[in-house]
Each structure stands twice: as structure tokens, then as C-alpha cells.
Amino acid sequence: MQRLYRKRIVLGVGGGIAAYKSAELVRRLRDQGAEVRVVMTSGGREFITPLTLQALSGHPVHLDLLDTAAEAAMGHIELARWADLVLIAPATADLMARLAQGVANDLLTTVVLATNAPIALAPAMNQAMWADPATQANRQLLEQRGIRLFGPGSGSQACGDIGMGRMLEADELAHAAADCFDTGLLTGLHLLITAGPTQENIDPVRYITNHSSGKMGFALAEAAVEAGARVTLVSGPVFLPTPDRVQRIDVVSARDMLAACEAAMPCDLLIAAAAVADYRPEVVAPHKLKKDPTSGEGLLLQMVRNPDILATLAGREDRPFSVGFAAETENLLEYATRKLRDKNLDLIVANDVANPGIGFNSEENAVTVIDRQQRETRFSQASKGHIARQLIAFIADRYRQA
Template structure:
């Protein structure tokens, strides 16, 4: 169940008596490390209050498609991008029918249409409604579109009937939610990932650095660990928690990072997501440098090149499958393709850091991956966690083909 650590789950609550189980489901998901946002239909609010689910999830509940407050904050498109999984529990017969028709007449159905995240439904209804040919046809149609059906279970029902139609219990739903996240793609493989910026000292107080937050590299480390890899994460100075099941090595400068990476070799896959400083001051002052109050002259620093970490590791005799990152502000694909060739890489991930929505310190990303044949595969804007899982699946597939 560690696969739910830091996963973003949108829980859609439909209007059925089983909505009372949604409260316990939120607890189970959060106990396993997931972050939960709740979307309720109008009918769901007749069975359980938004305040209850807000208290359990720790976040305001989303109710209405045209809620000005919600649109000013996250909005249905931002919520759609935020989700790693949309879990609808309970999924009533009416709600399944509307989803099968592709309707977008409330916030929840609109969200399902607007999101690229996987969707899972936990049906909950009277046994006769579940058996009805219309409901069965809707279930088949939704499954044919890739939506997962969790249940229903069978047993006594609130109406006094007995049979199939009960919503599964919270523990089982949480387990099935965890099963939505792939594992095993990199089982037994050693993956080395670099992340964050480097700092190149000018004196004991000042340094040369960049705006990298490390979020993308850390998300990749988490996704690789989820995929079964033994992950070593070499990180520059960042303020991020270490993902579970990841061995972390903290460094400061580019030369520190190279030494740490060489110490972590050999590995099967190298993913160099760090924003490494290309240059460092030639000389580092032993004491804090003082400005001359009697002079208006500026300060001249002579910079020298840092070692090229990625090219150095990709040139080793025990060369790993090598994946680089190209963070560019212009001519994105051209510059990335040149870097791929010059550093002898297998893949390069290109992202436009000039775009504030997907640049440094942002929560989202959108990237293109270029291979040795210079074919580009596009991953559209999504949370960095989602992009990381897509990239790890892509990298794993190419690694196994190599």
C-alpha cells in the first residue's frame, strides 16, 4: 500500500446510501499517505454533509461546477490535472449512466471528461438496478473506455434486498486504488537519479546557482521506487522530503555531485534531472569578500567549466542506459537533440522552463522525450507526479528494448 504515498486522489461521491462509507474510505486512503480531494454530487449532499468529508480530507469539498470560489482557486481543469486517480465511490446507477453517455452536467462528470488520470468506479445500488440490462450495458461501455470497476459486492442491502450491488468496504477499495499504480516495471534494476541545483561557492557566504527546485527529480525517484527499482537519489540543496524506499545522497557542488554519482555506480539506468551549474568561480575566497567603499568599480569573477556529469557517466565502460534533461528557454527540441548526440544519450527529456506554468518551482510539467532516432514523444501538461510516472514507464519500456 506504499504505492499510495503522496498520490493525489479525487474522490467522487455519488448520491446513494453507501455515501456514508466514503468517510471511512477517506481515512483509509489518507492512512496510506494519499492526499484526497472530494467532489460531491448534489444528491450526495442529501446523504452525508460536505463538512464531514472536509474534516476527514483536510480540504474544502468541491460541489458545484459553476462555483465562483472554486473556479478562482483550483477550478475543474486544475483539479483534473491535479489528480493521479479519480475514484467514484459510490457510483450510483444514475451517475454511471451519465458517465456512459459522456455527459458533463455537473462538476464530477465534467472532471472525469477533463482528466487524463485513470478513473475507477465503485458501483453501489439496489440489486435489481445492478442487474438491469441498461446498467449492465453502461458498465460494459465504461469498462471498454478503460474505467475500472471495483465491485460491486453482494449481500444484504439497505432496502432489505440481498444480492449484488453493495459498495465494497473501505479497506478493499483502498487496496484496489493502490493497485491502480503500476509496480514491477523496474524490479531488480538499479536506478541513479540526480536532482535539484548545484551551488558553486564564491566565498563562504555567496554562491552561483539556479532556480531548480528538485521537484521533478524527486518525483522521478518516487516513481522509479514504485516501479520496483533500487533507487539512489543524488540531490543538490533542496527542501524536499526523501521519497520512501529511496537512498538519498546530499551534495552541494557539481564536483560533489559527480563524485557521489561515481560512487553510486554501476547502475542500470541513469536519469540526470539535476540542473548542474556549467561553470564555477576559478578561485573561492577564504573569507567573505568586502566591497571597497571608496570605489565604484564592479566585481569581476573568472569562471571555469565544471565537469560534465552526464557525459562523463555516459562514457564509462560500464555505461548505464542514460537519460538526460534539457531545460531550455528557446529552440527546445533543436537544443535537446544536439545534447542527446553530444553526450551519447539514449533519451533526452526536453522541457520549456520559460513557461512559468511548467518551469522551475512549478507543480506541473509538460515535456517531450527524444530518442536516438530523433523521434519526439510528447507528454502534455500534468502534475510532476503524473509526468514522472509516465516517464518512468516510457524509460522502462525503452530500457527493456535496448
């Protein structure tokens, strides 16, 4: 269940008597470290109050599509991008029918259409409604589109009937949600990931660095573990917790990072997401450099090139499948393609860091992956966690083809 740690789950609550179980489901998801935002249909509010789910989730409950305050920031789009998983429990027959037809006439169905995250439904209805051919046709259509169904279960129902149609219990649904993050795509493989910035000392007090937060690299490490890999994460100075089941090695400078990566070799795959300083001061002052109050001149630093970590590792005899990152502020695809060629990479992930919504320190990203044949695959803006899982699936597929 550690697979739910720090996952972002949008929980949709439909209008069925089983909505009372949604409260316990929120607790179970949060107990496993997930962050939960609740979206309720108008019918759902008739069975359980938004205040209950707000208290349990720790966040205001989202209710209306045309909420003026929320829609000022395009709230339904923000929720759709935020989610790592959209789980609807209970999913009524009516809600399944609307989803099957692509109807978007309330907030929940609009979020479902707008999200790139996995979608799961926990059906809950009378046994005759579940068995009806129309419901079964909708079920098949939804599953064909990649939507997962958790249940339903069988047993006594609120109406007095006995049969299929009961919503699964909260513990069962929490386990099923965790399974959404266990792909097994990289089972048995060793993945080496670099993340964060490097720091190059000027003197004992000052250093040269960049704005990288390490969030993308750490999200990739977490996604790789979910995919079954053994992950070594070599990180520059960041303020992020170590993902579960990841071996983390902290470094400071570019030379430190190269040494740590070489010590971690061999590996099957390398993902170099770190923002490594290209240059360092030729001489590090032994004491703090003091400003000369009699001179109006600036400080002149002689800089030398740092080792190229990615090119060095991609050029080894035991070369891993190598994926680089190109963080650029202009001519993104041109510069990324050049880096792919010059560093002998299999794939490169191009990231426009000039865009404040997807650049350094942001919670979201949007990237384009370029391969050796210069084919481009774009991943639209979403949370870094979701982008990371998409990238890991894409990289695993290309690795298997290599």
C-alpha cells in the first residue's frame, strides 16, 4: 500500500446509497499517504454531506461546474491535471451511461473527459440495473476505453434484493487503487536516475547553482519503483523526501555526481534529469572573498568546464539505455535534438523551462520526447507525478524494443 504514498486522487461521489462508504474510503486512502480531493454530483449530496467529506479529506469539496470562484482558474481543468487517479465510488448506472456517451453536464463528468490520469469506477446499483443489457453494454464500452472497474460485489442490497451490484468495501477499493500504480514494466531492471541541481563552490560561503528543484527526477524515481525497477537516485542538494524503496545518494558538485554515478554502474537504464552545472570556478578561495571598499570593479571568476556526466556514462563499454533531459528557454526541439546526437542518447526529454507553469520549481510539466529517428512524442501538461509515469511507460517500451 506504500504505492499510494503522495499520490493525488480525485474521488468522485455519485448519487447512490453506497455513498456512505465514500467517507471510509477517503480515510483509507489518506491513511496510506494519498492526497484526496472530492468531487460530488448533485445526487451524491443527497446521501452524504460535503462537510463530512471535507472534514475527512482536509480539502473543500468540489460541487459545481459553473462555480464562479473555481472557474476563474478553470477549476475543472486544474483538477483534471492535478489527479494521478480519478476514482468514482459509487458509480451509478446513470453515471456510467453518461460517461459511456461522453456527456459532460456536471463537474465530475467534465473532469473525467479532461483528465489524462487513469480512471476507475466502483459500480453500485440494484442487481437488476447491473444486469440490464444497457448497463452491461456501457460497462464493456468503458472498459474498451481503458477505464477500470472495481467490482461490483455480490450480496444483500439496500432495496432488499440479493445479487451483483454492491459497491466494494473501502479496504478493497483502496487496494485496487494502489494496484493502479503497480505496472511491473521494469521488473528486474536497475535504473540510475540523476536529479536536482549541482553546486560549484566559489569560496566557503558562496556557490554557483541553478533553479532546479529535483521534483521531476524524484517523481521519475517513484514511478520507476512502481514499475518494478531497482532504483538508484543520485541527487544534488534538494529539499525533498526520499521516495520509498529508492536508494538515494546525495552529492553536491558535478564531479561528485559523476563519481557517484560511476560507482553505481552498471545499470540497465540511465535517466539523467539533473541540471548539472556546465562550468565551475577554476580556483575555490580558501576563505570568504571580501569586497574591496576602495574599488568599484566587480569580481572576475575564471571558469573551467565540468565533466559531461551524461556523455561519459552513455559512452561507456557497458553503456546503459540512456535518456537525457534538455531544459531550454528557446529553440527547444532544435537544441534537444542536437544534444541527443552529440551525447549518443537513445531518447531525450525536451522541457521548456521558460514557461513558469512547467519550468523549474513548478508542480506540473509538459514535455516532448525525441528518439534517434527524430520522432517526437508529446506529453501534455499534467502533474509531474503523472508525467513521470507516462515517461517511465514510454521509456520501458522503447527499452524493450532496443
